[in-house]
Amino acid sequence: MLTVLLTSPRVAPGLLSWQAWSALRSASRVLAGSAGHPQLPALTAAGVRAEVVDAPADDSSLAAMLSAAAASGAVVWLAPAGEQADAGLLSALSVPCQVLHGSHDQPGAHLLDVVGVMDTLRTSCPWDREQTHSSLLSYLLEEAYETVETVESGDLTALRDELGDVLLQVAFHARIAAERSAADGGFTIDDVADVLVAKLKRRHPHVFGKVTVSSADDVSANWEEIKKIERAERSVATGSRPPSVLDGVAFGQPALSLAAQLQRRAERAGVPYDAGSVDPGAAGEPAGAELGVELMRLVARAREEGTDPELALRAAARRLAEQVRDWESSGPRPAPGADI
Numbered sequence: 001m002l003t004v005l006l007t008s009p010r011v012a013p014g015l016l017s018w019q020a021w022s023a024l025r026s027a028s029r030v031l032a033g034s035a036g037h038p039q040l041p042a043l044t045a046a047g048v049r050a051e052v053v054d055a056p057a058d059d060s061s062l063a064a065m066l067s068a069a070a071a072s073g074a075v076v077w078l079a080p081a082g083e084q085a086d087a088g089l090l091s092a093l094s095v096p097c098q099v100l101h102g103s104h105d106q107p108g109a110h111l112l113d114v115v116g117v118m119d120t121l122r123t124s125c126p127w128d129r130e131q132t133h134s135s136l137l138s139y140l141l142e143e144a145y146e147t148v149e150t151v152e153s154g155d156l157t158a159l160r161d162e163l164g165d166v167l168l169q170v171a172f173h174a175r176i177a178a179e180r181s182a183a184d185g186g187f188t189i190d191d192v193a194d195v196l197v198a199k200l201k202r203r204h205p206h207v208f209g210k211v212t213v214s215s216a217d218d219v220s221a222n223w224e225e226i227k228k229i230e231r232a233e234r235s236v237a238t239g240s241r242p243p244s245v246l247d248g249v250a251f252g253q254p255a256l257s258l259a260a261q262l263q264r265r266a267e268r269a270g271v272p273y274d275a276g277s278v279d280p281g282a283a284g285e286p287a288g289a290e291l292g293v294e295l296m297r298l299v300a301r302a303r304e305e306g307t308d309p310e311l312a313l314r315a316a317a318r319r320l321a322e323q324v325r326d327w328e329s330s331g332p333r334p335a336p337g338a339d340i
Helices: 020-027 042-043 057-071 087-092 113-122 126-130 133-153 156-177 191-201 216-238 255-269 289-303 307-331
Strands: 002-006 029-032 077-078 098-103
Touching: 002 020, 002 057, 020 098, 029 057, 042 307, 057 077, 057 087, 113 126, 113 156, 113 289, 133 156, 133 307, 156 191, 289 307
Parallel strands: 002 077, 002 098, 029 077
Antiparallel strands: none
């Protein structure tokens, strides 16, 4: 009887299922194809002796070797860590065989691979070694916008890929930060995860605490109240100016999104304002100021209608792009250098 034991490289060696340990302890021989198999030290410490054999590279030869070994007793073959059952190998065996999963990945375990690959790139790739938080900013914005585009187009396969690109930026920034000391503002990817988990739990007391809610509106109201408390605590801790409802607003975002967020914040805080009465000269940019006020009115109108002004303009821009392409494919082409 041959048992092909599959293990995950993301689970600590030795943390195997009861079935796996039973098969290992009852086997007449335990075979591994490499002295570097991560389970070997754990097996040795547990009193299970494993033999390292010169495993053939092709399935048929490996199947013949394992079949011969298992012809006279129970044999466990330690498949290379992380590999799945090889259909070619299994079909070529001449003895009964069972595939046993000794350890399973938990959801999210593959994120460890991202961390490992990022560590390797940071130390081994000349380009990756030179990057800084500042040099990566354009990529972070680019990947975020590409992700938005896939959602708008409904391309869910591309969405998976673009989210991976966004995740890369998070891992990259965290890896760079890990090179600094904590006193110098350094942190690790685990610190990022810890802060996120703590924030999610703190802002969802109706899930992780004892707060009772009856609607999504209640959740939003609680969320705003919690954020208000957080801003006050942050102000006291840093000795900065008094907390404001505008704390955390990213003024580097596109103007329409910024206007909508500022209006939402002002509305939630109960600030009396009229989108059409914003002082045109307050920003110190009189040129086009009246147009800015009119755009502010349009943002307010969009919000009243339940529309995101940024997405609405993007949709209109896409329609214009389609019209241009249709015209280019069916109408006369402009002369080189012509202004269309």
